[in-house]
Amino acid sequence: MATIAIHGLCKSYGKTEVLRDIDLTFEEGRIYGLLGRNGVGKSTLLNLITRRIFPDRGEIAVDGVPVGGPGDPLRKIYCMSEAALYPENMRVAELYRWTADFYPHFDRARADRLTAAFGLDPKKRIKSLSTGYASIVKLIVTLSSGAEVLIFDEPVLGLDAGHRSLFYKEVLSLYGEKGCTVVLSTHIIEEISDLLESVIILEDCRVLASESVDGLLERYHCVSGAEGEVMGYLSGREVVHTERMGPYLSATVAGPADRQQADRLNLTLMRPKLQDLFIHLTQGKGGTL
């Protein structure tokens, strides 16, 4: 299995700084969610890991071996990206044969099974695939690659609900079998929050969070009720977000919940949802809190 260690990573495009001093570790055998607002640098980070682009500063190593160095550590990784990188005239079945040349552990039987399961015609040329099927062929190749680290950059673009569900099940099935490391970089957070073991949130050129999903969610709680009572509860606490609806106020608060105080004030306590917490903790370009 493969661990990816990132240290002091910096990347700018001209005057625009995208990543600053990024320290991250992807431990082997876990399912990670890589989250961040549009334009924050998720794809940049993934392209740096797979050496499609090069860092300004910093190191990336797979199992201790620097990428770009001898030993070809990148063969342990397969990354599906948003970009259309496959030869457009190639047919799907040819693509599988071609990939097997680069990835000797390519699982053709799995690729064929998934092709049928997703209703993809293996005789079609890459260029004639719809947006959804272009994503599907990429994720089939990734799932069948046999690599120890599978990276999915926006895997469900254009996929209908049935195909999204099938994809998530196939990821879990493969993970259950092989224990590979999986990185899902996606905007569709609520759909995958129960699949993830760990989450990495990028914000403002830095890593805002890198921990288990449970760990992150346990550090916050939600409270709601009559405005006056909620304001009483909030006093002295770090408030991440509030939402007013008529006489009601709901808030997301940092720290452990005080059940007794909430009961006394007739407030409802709830655990935060990953997507909501993500939105509250990040603001993206031009956003306001």
Place this chain on the structure above:
Amino acid sequence: MHLDFGSDLPIYQQITRSIEDDIVLGVLPEEGQIPSTTEISVGYKVNPATVAKGYNLLVEQGILYKRRGVGMFVKEGAREILLAKRREDFYGTYVSALLKEAEKLQISVDDVIALLQRAKADRG
């Protein structure tokens, strides 16, 4: 088994509760095998570590045991353990909650007792 993703209860606790319910109801017989973590993981689209957390909790409580290379099974005596636990929890889970709700609606404890006696008579 039923998981409610809208619920506030953590998934692993929903899993343990579902399995306990099924054991109490007899849907999962003692010495019978339960679905594997991968089956539940894929079926409900949750991380297998979450399922494992629930299963391990039940192993610790003497409800389940693992047969190496085969899977997870319901331990003999599990049903009795669960019934005893639920009888103990009955007061806190149902009686206290009942009286709290009654208080909200300004129904006195004596009125609640009268209602219970009515229910007893209706059941015949």
